[in-house]
Amino acid sequence: MPTPSAGKREGDISDAFASLSGLNSTPLPDRYRQLKLSLVAGHDETAIVASWQRLLAELRTENETIARLGPDVIPSIRYSNLDEDLAVHKEELHKRGVAVVRGVIPEAEARGYKDQVEAYVAKNKDKTRGFPPENPQVYELYWSAAQLAARGHPNLVDTQTKLMGLWHTDPSAPVDLTQLTTYADRLRIRLPGDARFALGPHQDGGSVERWEPRGYGVGHVYDPVFAGKWEDYDAWDAGHRAAAVCDLHDGLGACSVFRAFQGWMSISHVRPRQGTLLVYPLAKLGTVYALLRPFFAPVKPPASASSESFLAPENWVFTGGAAMTSDLQGATPGHGQEFPDGPDGSLHPHLELARTMVHVPQVSPGDYVVWHCDGIHAVDKVHSGTSDSSVLYIPVCPLTEVNARHMVRQREAFLAGLPGPDFPGGPGESAHAERPTANFVKGDVQRRGMGLQPFVAGSEASSGAKAITALANSISGFESKEES
Template sequence: MASMASTTSTTATMPPPSGGKREGDISDSFASLSGLESTPLPDHYRQLKLSLMAGRDETTIVASWQRLLKELRTENETISRLGPDVIPSVRYSHLDEDLTTHKDELHKRGVAVIRGVIPEAEARGYKDQVEAYVAKNKDKTRGFPPENPQVYELYWSAAQLAARGHPNLVDTQKKLLGLWHTDPSAPVDLAQPTTYADRLRIRLPGDARFALGPHQDGGSVERWEPQGYGLGQVYDPVFTGKWEEYDAWDAGRRAAAVCDLHSGLGACSVFRAFQGWMSISHVGPRQGTLLVYPLAKLATVYTLLRPFFAPVKPVSAQLDQASEQFLAADNWVFTGGAAMNSDLQGATPGHGQEFPDGPDGNSLHPHLELARTMVHVPQVKPGDYVVWHCDGIHAVDKVHNGTGDSSVLYIPVCPLTEVNARYMVRQREAFLTGLPGPDFPGGPGESAHVERPTADFVKGDDQRRAMGLEPFVAGPEASSGAKGITALANSILGFEGK
């Protein structure tokens, strides 16, 4: 038999043992939310920075930094002027046409709103289903903040499974993966999405606890480490002074990278081409929604180069951090050799990359000008799908100033790769037993929740494959790399020869 049998009970009385990670919530993923004190990184990271610059021509690195600052200044003006209008919106009803028309802008911005992926009434109904599920399992459902949850530690509710497996969403994920590319021999299949079970948010008016500032997911220090993203040589052109040659949409290089070297509590270990959420409410700017810095490539390049430069004249009473004089290229010098330190601004092992203010209240990444360039996602309604590049800087409103709930189901877009297939094996077991996904805080999860769906709830071939419940099937036009990873994934998942 090719399919996996269901072993999940809807009325389990004894929870299975906790997973490998301790219990926790979304705050554990970020140093700022978890209350972790900022301390200097170990000297190992100074040595790492020295190794990244070893043999490099300083003049070339400085020239690349100066080109970057010039482009950022121009692009930041555009973002500040356009605000939310800078974010491309495409229609599910015309998805092929709109993705083609807006391809260049989508690549530049790294963020999009896809309108009407799931019918509005159906999507809004997901929220009602979640609330009913929580009500029936109130004493067993964790969330953040604990006293008034806004982000729930739920992964396997009927609403989440229905949304992840909705045919329209699966179709959208396939077409979004088409914005990426890969060498034909690379072990990646962009035509076969895989499921990554994440949480959900029901943020209530007035909430100020879930105030997550600008950050990147997918690790932090790993972006500089040779055994992290260095394994895929993802960012090599940036460190050689040729950042224009860095390809932010090369899936083959990403597939080889390791984005969780430090076993963070809630740190993502898979390749998510896009992060995303399905809206299950009406929500707009300043109503507890998402903000983004809509320059995916430039944001990453700046993040990577920032630790190698420092201002000649620091911020002072006479020199404001937003002033042209402070931000000017001639006010920033390369800090190599004996001047090198261990700083990787905003990076903390085991946590996401953050873009906070320093202890003096000034930005650690001033040239991004995030105070004026973090823009709100436009007004969305239930059934709209918001996605952003896996390196995209994003945040949430500090305060929910709206009058209704701001509710989303977190659903990323993940291709078929070896790393993702190996994760699926563990995630499948977590689903069948009701435990949290392997990347997330442990504990009994939903193992004892009543009305938790079984594997039989997941319908459709594409949906069951994405959950690791059926073998993957490479398409007739699949590349050699796609065919190879399909065979390897089926072997990893236990479907070899079936």
């Protein structure tokens, strides 16, 4: 058995978020002030201010639509009609950045995953960690039979592959949107009445990294935003995104790979306010606002965060030069980007999250919920239902160099029964009874995604896809393959 690389310290999901881990908010170092100055240096301040004003006008209009429609704003797609529904809803999917794909796995089969997880936990109760420790709702489990089966289910693989069609890339970019790498994440079995797993609005994929030249700046992902041309920013360009570095601070649970979509497979019936997901269904606009907010400040403080005079564009001024601060509202190195209410609700007021964070519609076991990797999302503060709210976290990750290198480290962890490289360390499931071995992983696609057999470039693959296939196989210790 391979010897896994040194893991991180032990912990749980709370360590990934400043709010859950109890960290006090402290000012960022002065280098972030200098970083902000460098991002706008050489750009026309008038253009940046004008772009901010255009953004506020669009947010005002779009927020009204979201507040009016609520969960109905989220596209629902039928697995039984996947190709047609994706085509029909493509424009809306690009705008919203979130979808429910219904009936991906048969309901009885998906519900059975929960029974298998509970049996696995019962057999390994003293060895299984979770949050909160006294009454776990999110388990530090990655390699149960149910999780492996769900990740490799042909219907889910088919769904993930077709969802990747919403992304695009330059043919020469070293990305293959038709081949998937597996990212082994946790699971949730949230019980009625729980109020501890109260994770507020946030973005995953780092926080300060979105402004860092060594972070997302490596791929020039957000360059148009800082140049006052946010409309030119393409939220669905996988080529730029694949090069980004989204974990500069080695955080516990801070994702280091390109997850095109984050997602979960429901293994229970869940309705709004029953411990489920909420989203801000404007993937591009929400990200642009978060990126520009640190460069603007209100002239007058709010009577309330939603007051017309406070939100008015003329109340907000560009804070360049000597007025620049180190503030990156809600960003804490080593943690996810959060959108807290703040003492007066004014950290990200134009998003109006109190009325625009909408619940995912009711889901059944076997429904798959996905959201864009930049999507702002949260969970119900209180699970007010009468039955469990249970999901398996399963994102969608295309083949890139960063993802391939992670996959090899994750393969070592899988074979040893340890948590994946992004997650809190410790013995994990290494001593768990009935933990599946590599022989459990079936199907070419899943075995490739787990680094257990070589990737195969399609006969019509782009030059970039062929290049990344060859590189990924080299990284994995396999010879390159190509369909004849």
